[in-house]
Each structure stands twice: as C-alpha cells, then as structure tokens.
Amino acid sequence: xxxxxxxxTLTADQIIRAAIELLDSEGLDGLNMRxxxxxxxxxxxxxYWHIKTKDDLVRLAGDAVWNEVELPDLDSTNWRxxxxxxxxxxxxxxxxxxxxxxxxxxxxxxxxxxxxxxxHSLAIYEKAGFAAADADQAAGTVFVFVLGSALGPASxxxxxxxxxxxxADAERLLAExxxxxxxxAMEFPRLRERLDTAAAADYAMAPDGSFEFGLRAxxxxxxxxxxx
Amino acid sequence: xxxxxxxxTLTADQIIRAAIELLDSEGLDGLNMRxxxxxxxxxxxxxYWHIKTKDDLVRLAGDAVWNEVELPDLDSTNWRxxxxxxxxxxxxxxxxxxxxxxxxxxxxxxxxxxxxxxxHSLAIYEKAGFAAADADQAAGTVFVFVLGSALGPASxxxxxxxxxxxxADAERLLAExxxxxxxxAMEFPRLRERLDTAAAADYAMAPDGSFEFGLRAxxxxxxxxxxx
DNA sequence: CAGCATAGTTGAACAAAGTTCAATCGCGCC
DNA sequence: GGCGCGATTGAACTTTGTTCAACTATGCTG
Numbered sequence: 001x002x003x004x005x006x007x008x009t010l011t012a013d014q015i016i017r018a019a020i021e022l023l024d025s026e027g028l029d030g031l032n033m034r035x036x037x038x039x040x041x042x043x044x045x046x047x048y049w050h051i052k053t054k055d056d057l058v059r060l061a062g063d064a065v066w067n068e069v070e071l072p073d074l075d076s077t078n079w080r081x082x083x084x085x086x087x088x089x090x091x092x093x094x095x096x097x098x099x100x101x102x103x104x105x106x107x108x109x110x111x112x113x114x115x116x117x118x119x120h121s122l123a124i125y126e127k128a129g130f131a132a133a134d135a136d137q138a139a140g141t142v143f144v145f146v147l148g149s150a151l152g153p154a155s156x157x158x159x160x161x162x163x164x165x166x167x168a169d170a171e172r173l174l175a176e177x178x179x180x181x182x183x184x185a186m187e188f189p190r191l192r193e194r195l196d197t198a199a200a201a202d203y204a205m206a207p208d209g210s211f212e213f214g215l216r217a218x219x220x221x222x223x224x225x226x227x228x
Numbered sequence: 229x230x231x232x233x234x235x236x237t238l239t240a241d242q243i244i245r246a247a248i249e250l251l252d253s254e255g256l257d258g259l260n261m262r263x264x265x266x267x268x269x270x271x272x273x274x275x276y277w278h279i280k281t282k283d284d285l286v287r288l289a290g291d292a293v294w295n296e297v298e299l300p301d302l303d304s305t306n307w308r309x310x311x312x313x314x315x316x317x318x319x320x321x322x323x324x325x326x327x328x329x330x331x332x333x334x335x336x337x338x339x340x341x342x343x344x345x346x347x348h349s350l351a352i353y354e355k356a357g358f359a360a361a362d363a364d365q366a367a368g369t370v371f372v373f374v375l376g377s378a379l380g381p382a383s384x385x386x387x388x389x390x391x392x393x394x395x396a397d398a399e400r401l402l403a404e405x406x407x408x409x410x411x412x413a414m415e416f417p418r419l420r421e422r423l424d425t426a427a428a429a430d431y432a433m434a435p436d437g438s439f440e441f442g443l444r445a446x447x448x449x450x451x452x453x454x455x456x
Numbered sequence: 457c458a459g460c461a462t463a464g465t466t467g468a469a470c471a472a473a474g475t476t477c478a479a480t481c482g483c484g485c486c
Numbered sequence: 487g488g489c490g491c492g493a494t495t496g497a498a499c500t501t502t503g504t505t506c507a508a509c510t511a512t513g514c515t516g
Binding site for chain 1: 351379383387409412418
C-alpha cells in the first residue's frame with residue numbers, strides 16, 4: 001500500500017514548508033528555486049519532480065498558511081466577538097507571512113485552506129443575522145480590509161530585501177526612502193502637521209492601532225445595518 | 229535656458245506614460261524593459277539614461293496614477309458625500325490600473341501623487357469632526373479597504389497573462405483554475421450553497437456590489453463613532 | 457539472486473529579463 | 487571644421503525559472 005522509501009527523498013510537504021520559511025524571511029521575490037534547493041539539501045531541479053512550477057509552489061504555500069488562522073467557536077460567543085477574533089487571528093497570520101498579501105495580488109490563491117476560512121466567516125455573519133447574500137459581502141468587506149492592511153508591511157520586507165541586495169546597507173537605504181517620503185509630505189499642510197508630532201517615516205505605513213480602529217469601525221457599520 | 233533638442237529624444241514622462249500603458253495591458257510582471265523600449269522606438273537600454281532602475285520606474289508610474297483620482301470639493305458637500313466620491317474615484321482608478329495594488333505590496337509607493345491624496349482625505353475626515361489622530365486612522369481604514377478590493381482583479385490579470393504565456397489558451401486555463409476552486413468549495417456547506425445560486429467561478433473574487441456594500445458599512449461605522 | 461522497471465535526483469543548458477559598459481552618434485557651439 | 491556632451495546602441499554579464507537526458511538507487515519479479 002504505502003510505499004516506504006528508505007532513500008532520503010523529498011516530499012511536497014517538505015518543499016512547501018521550506019518555501020514558507022524562505023518566503024517569511026526573504027519575501028515573495030526572495031524565493032528562488034536554487035536557494036530553496038540548497039535549504040532542502042538537494043539540487044534545485046529536484047523540486048520539479050514534486051511540484052509543477054514555482055507559481056504552483058507559491059499557491060500551495062499560500063493556501064497552507066490560511067490554516068494557521070484560528071476559527072472561533074460560534075456556539076459559545078456572540079458573532080461580534082467571533083468576527084473580531086477571526087479577523088485578528090488573520091491579521092496576526094499576515095504579520096508572520098507578509099508575502100501572502102502580495103501573493104494574493106498575483107497568484108489567485110484559492111484552495112482548501114482559504115475555503116475553510118471563507119466557510120467559517122460566512123457562518124459568523126449568518127449567525128449575526130445577515131441573509132446569505134449580505135453575509136457574503138460582510139465577510140468580503142472584513143477580509144479585504146484585513147488583507148489590505150498587510151500590504152504596507154509586505155512592501156517594507158520586499159523593499160528592504162531588494163535594496164539590501166546590491167551590497168548597500170538595507171536599513172540605511174530604507175530610512176533614506178522614508179525620509180524622502182517625509183520630504184514630499186512636507187508640501188501638504190495636514191501631512192506636515194503630522195510629521196511634526198508623529199515619527200515622520202512611519203506615515204507611509206499604517207499608524208499604530210489603525211488595524212483595531214478600522215476593524216471596530218467596520219463591525220460597527222455592519223452591526224448598525226442589522227439593527228436598521 | 230531651455231535646451232531645445234532637434235533629435236528625437238526620450239523623456240522621463242514619455243517613458244512613464246508608456247510604462248503605464250504596458251502595465252495596464254500586461255500587468256506588473258508583464259512590464260519588461262525590452263518591450264518597453266520597443267514601444268518607445270528605441271533600445272531598451274536607452275531608458276536607463278533617464279530612469280535609474282525598473283523599480284524606480286514602477287514607483288514613478290505608481291505615483292503618477294494617483295493623480296487620476298478626483299478630489300471632491302469640500303466646501304460644497306458634506307464629508308460623507310466627499311468621502312464616498314473619493315473612495316469611488318480611487319476604486320475606478322484601480323480598476324483601470326490593477327497593477328497598482330500589487331505594486332503597493334512590493335514597492336513602497338510614496339510620492340507627490342499619493343501625498344496629494346492623503347492630504348485631501350485627511351481634510352475630509354477632519355471636516356467630519358475627527359481629531360487629527362482619528363482622522364488619520366479613518367482615512368487609513370478606507371484607503372486599505374479600497375486598495376484591498378483591487379487585489380482580486382489584479383490577481384486575475386496577472387494570472388491570465390502568466391497562463392497565456394506558454395502558448396496555451398489563457399481563458400480556458402483561467403476557467404479551469406476557477407472550476408478547481410469551485411470543486412474545493414464544494415466540500416464546505418455554506419460555500420456549496422452559494423455555488424448553487426451564484427456563478428460558481430466568481431466566488432473567489434469579490435461578488436458584485438461588494439465594494440459599495442463595504443464602503444457604506446465603513447462610513448456608517450465612522451459616522452457612528454462621531455455621533456457617540 | 458539477477459536484472460529490470462521506475463521513482464527520484466542531478467548537472468548541464470536554454471531562455472527571459474534586468475542591468476552595465478564601452479563605443480558611437482548627432483547636435484550645438486567656438 | 488572640429489570639439490564636447492547629451493543621448494543611444496548593441497554586446498555582454500547575471501540571475502533565475504525551467505527542460506532534458508543521463509544517472510542512481512530501490513523494490514519487485516522471475
């Protein structure tokens with residue numbers, strides 16, 4: 001039945017796990033087959049026996065990490081607590097795997113992992129009292145917000161890597177980029193005002209606590225619709 | 229003063245405009261220096277006289293398209309109408325340039341175009357009555373939602389191009405991908421239910437009207453916070 | 457136990473794409 | 487007419503995804 005291999009042989013799971021590690025540390029464009037092969041202790045081309053293309057690998061890795069999102073129990077909590085917990089867990093997952101946001105913009109990730117998520121989040125909004133079609137859209141709204149929130153950090157990882165590649169000090173160049181952004185912002189009254197108070201460079205990214213703020217606002221809006 | 233060139237010579241503006249056209253039709257990974265050169269009627273390497281790197285070009289193109297977003301007049305409308313108009317205009321812009329969502333996840337776009345947008349959107353939420361810090365977060369929430377909404381379509385463009393590259397019929401392969409997604413969804417009760425009613429393949433993307441739905445919910449939530 | 461089929465690996469090699477560089481071109485100016 | 491410099495060119499180098507033919511080792515079958 002199960003063929004037991006004595007030889008040290010690769011498996012798709014092993015490859016996917018290693019790919020996720022590389023993606024986490026190097027970003028979406030830091031993943032390449034040769035260094036992945038090295039990490040696996042085999043030739044880069046051995047991977048192709050198990051996985052069709054790099055795009056496929058990204059899709060598989062992308063779908064795998066959705067499984068890290070915790071699905072709140074719906075029986076013991078009200079919908080809003082559940083919705084908050086799930087969005088927060090997804091947010092945390094995206095912080096661990098910033099490349100997923102990017103991948104979502106280019107690889108059309110849809111597999112069992114994402115389906116598991118979608119199903120549960122629909123359950124939450126149906127429990128809240130939304131009709132099927134509205135539950136769809138409510139879930140989509142939260143999903144899109146959480147995903148969008150991950151793009152800024154993803155950008156930073158990607159950029160740091162790209163800048164650091166050509167020998168130069170990555171941190172310094174990133175800081176430079178940020179300060180150029182600040183310079184641009186200086187020309188606008190409201191942005192300038194912010195630069196005085198807050199850390200200038202952080203402006204391009206989302207300010208602290210903005211995820212919680214946004215999530216609360218969205219759920220408030222959804223809740224209001226239920227009441228109305 | 230102004231050096232007038234008789235010879236047909238490239239300008240950065242020309243290059244950026246051509247790059248935007250290519251990006252629109254081919255997606256972020258469809259842009260390459262050689263075909264851009266061809267479109268400009270010059271060697272690919274001539275571009276490097278005017279622009280440092282391809283990454284820079286993407287940043288410049290990305291910042292340029294922000295300028296297509298219309299800034300509503302704040303004196304003649306209430307904040308909510310203005311916020312809706314601006315978000316809708318940005319949504320439309322992203323539909324014209326789906327690659328911008330992707331670029332935002334990898335190139336840390338911040339320039340005059342984006343600053344112009346940020347400034348105006350802060351003005352809207354300050355007018356609404358938010359204190360400076362809250363206006364920041366309110367603006368960020370809407371921004372992230374609109375940006376996130378663009379990732380699905382971007383993904384589709386990117387994928388279509390990638391799939392169509394190797395000779396195969398892009399549409400057919402995309403349909404196949406979608407139906408495989410539908411197959412996965414079949415294993416989950418709530419998703420299956422939707423596949424019965426709606427067009428199955430569209431599920432992975434945002435359903436129709438979900439942008440308007442989400443935007444309304446977010447603004448409802450923000451408005452409630454002002455009242456409370 | 458010999459030999460064979462087959463799963464799995466390897467390194468060479470190709471193609472696409474970003475970028476560098478030395479050579480050159482052509483325009484305006486002395 | 488020749489010089490300088492802004493701008494262009496094509497060749498070439500590098501990185502990276504992928505293919506392919508050769509090879510290896512493992513389990514199976516006679």
